[in-house]
Amino acid sequence: MPVISDIRLNLKKNDILRREGFRGYTRIRPEIKNIVLELLESADSAHLLEPTTAYEIYPVTGMDPDKVLLEGDAVVSGSLIPSTFPEAKELAAIVCTIGPGLEKQVTEYSQGGETLRAMLLDGIGSAAVDTLVIEVCHCIANEASSRGLQAGSPVNPGMPGLTITEQGNLLGLARAGDIGVNLTSSGIMVPRKSTSLILALGPKMETWTQADVCARCNLRDTCPYTVLHS
């Protein structure tokens, strides 16, 4: 099982502010921006961000309209991958986490009544996970290109055609337990700042941007995290 634990995250202020739920970055009060920068520095010096990824690449052995069959008798259920990536030759099951440190600090701020700091640090954690996903997808896509394959855009459990219940399956396929990521009985990932995704690899894979996704989303007019209207 490949594990990547040496990725340096280059967090961009605007990405963080978007994940804080702020819209219209230029209108945000300078005091808020300063606290974000201060928290970012302290997260770095206190090693609150420990980006780690586990993934496994599985050759595709068959595809039905509602599932993908993988080498080793594994299956990914749902119509999303067959309908979006019908030419996929391999699937990469991926789990990314920044570890438990940041969320512990968020809890301490919350319990100490420092709600604003808790919220802002939580947003930094979310932006860190987003950035980690982008970096890891680049790594896997680069490796796949050396074998003549392209990577499609990543898909996550919870998207239409890939139910959230597939998350447990995905954690097993990526062997997420080896990097300390597990699911609670209610289906929550622990550490909380973790995510699971699939990259389809093949000769001609479909890609899209986050703006494309937001433009088609029913929540686009009210969602505080949209990349539209920023």
Ligand code: SF4
């Ligand atoms: S608008 Fe929709 S797709 Fe975009 S960030 Fe919000 S919930 Fe996600």
